[in-house]
C-alpha cells in the first residue's frame with residue numbers, strides 16, 4: 395500500500411501548472427511519475443502481447459479457404475467427365491483451378507479409357523495414388539501443378555493428351571503418372587473429396603509426394619498414343 399499522501403488540487407496547481415488533469419491526478423492520489431511509469435508498463439505489455447500474437451500467427455496461420463487448407467471448388471457438374479483420349483483442358487475431363495494450384499481430372503471409364511490393371515491390384519493403385527471413385531463410376535484426381543523435377547508449372551497439353559513440362563521436358567500421363575524426362579517421380583497430388591452440397595473440395599494441406607515412377611506392371615493407364623513435341 396502506498397504511504398504517499400495525495401496532493402490536493404491546489405498543490406497540483408502550484409507544482410504542475412494546474413488544470414483538469416492535475417485535479418484528476420490529485421483525486422486519484424497519483425503522481426506524474428506514477429502515471430508515467432504505468433503508461434510505460436502498459437506500452438511494454440502491449441508490445442509484448444503483439445509479439446506473442448504475431449508469433450502464434452506465424453506458427454499457426456489462419457489459412458481457412460486459402461492454399462494450404464481445404465479449398466471448396468465448384469459443383470461437380472462444372473467438371474464434365476471425359477474418356478482418356480478426349481480430354482480437353484477446361485472443357486472435358488481436365489480442369490485447372492488456380493486457387494488450389496491443381497488440375498482436376500474427371501475420367502470416364504470405357505471407350506478410349508484404357509486401364510492396364512484390374513481387381514485388387516487396381517484398387518490398391520487407386521488408393522496409393524489418391525484416386526477417388528464416384529458413385530456414378532467415374533474417377534477423380536487433384537494433381538498439384540508443380541513439376542517434381544525443378545518446380546516449373548506443368549501445362550496440360552491437348553495435343554499431347556498429357557502433361558509436358560516446358561522447362562526440361564518431363565512428361566506425365568493424364569493421371570500424373572511419370573512417362574519420361576528427368577522428373578524423379580510422378581506428379582504429386584492432393585487429397586480430394588465432395589462436400590454435402592456436391593462441391594469438389596481439395597485439401598491443399600495434404601500432398602501425396604510418394605507416387606513413384608511406374609514400372610512395367612504398375613502403370614494404371616495406357617500411355618498416350620500421340621507424340622509430344624518439346625513445346
Ligand code: FES
Nearest residue numbers: 541543544559562
Ligand atoms: S522443371 Fe519440369 S522438367 Fe525440369
